[in-house]
Amino acid sequence: MNHSTVANTEVVRLITIPISHYCEKVRWALDLLKIPYIEERHVPAFHRLATRKYEGSTVPILVSNAGNFTDSTDILHYLDTLSSESQRLYPEEPELRREVEALEELFDAKLGVDIRTWGYFYRSNNRKTMRRAWCKETPLFEQVGFEIAFPFISAKVRQLYSITAESAARSLQGIREIFETVNQKLADDRPYLGGDKLSAADLTFAALAAPILQPPEHPVLVSKIEELPIEMATVIKELRATAAGVYALRLYREQRQVK
Ligand SMILES: N[C@@H](CCC(=O)N[C@@H](CS)C(=O)NCC(=O)O)C(=O)O
16 A cells, blocks of 8 residues: 555545644654644533544644544554655664664653643733643634633643642753763764654654743744743753753744744
């Protein structure tokens, strides 16, 4: 079967929470590979009505003729089967592929979680910010639900992710460590984390790091650095100046074509 033909004829559906950086990882892959898709956005809590239908709880979920995928890494692996050889997200060469997959797993399991903890510690109580982050292009009834239930949703999110001053401080430490790992990889003089081509590792790093780098090309992030609490702005400036930060910002500038 010719997979690119399949990609051209099928419009997949991506279920998201607008601000979710794991959703941005998949959105970016879809845009990069020019796979036609419809994004169905939900406000947190309401997303469960959509995810339940596909036996998932978290977003992103990709709904396709080939099946429903409930994890961002599984989705990227599936999208890779639809892409042309020159655009593969995972290298052919086994050792490089293992390296790319290990980096993706590290970023998913640690960086994504730590950045969410750090960001929600500062912002999840702020109705205006969370309206922009959670409600953009969601169904109207969910936006009304957000207005009524914001204090409850916000408290639930803080509870779900154990958001405290201590967890946020620990997370920042974890984020700095991952940035240092990426700094070292880039110091090996490689153009990309997985060798000489853009791969799932690069895309995952840049998408998951975006909330702490605030790239201007990001399709959902909206805060201006001057509007953020000073502690956040200081960390953003610090990490933007690292080799890893410069690298992720460049990937957004040069490789983030929006649909
Ligand atoms: N390992 C998952 C993580 C996805 C994830 O944690 N999604 C969060 C949003 S950032 C979510 O859906 N949270 C809502 C919930 O747990 O109900 C993936 O890579 O897809």
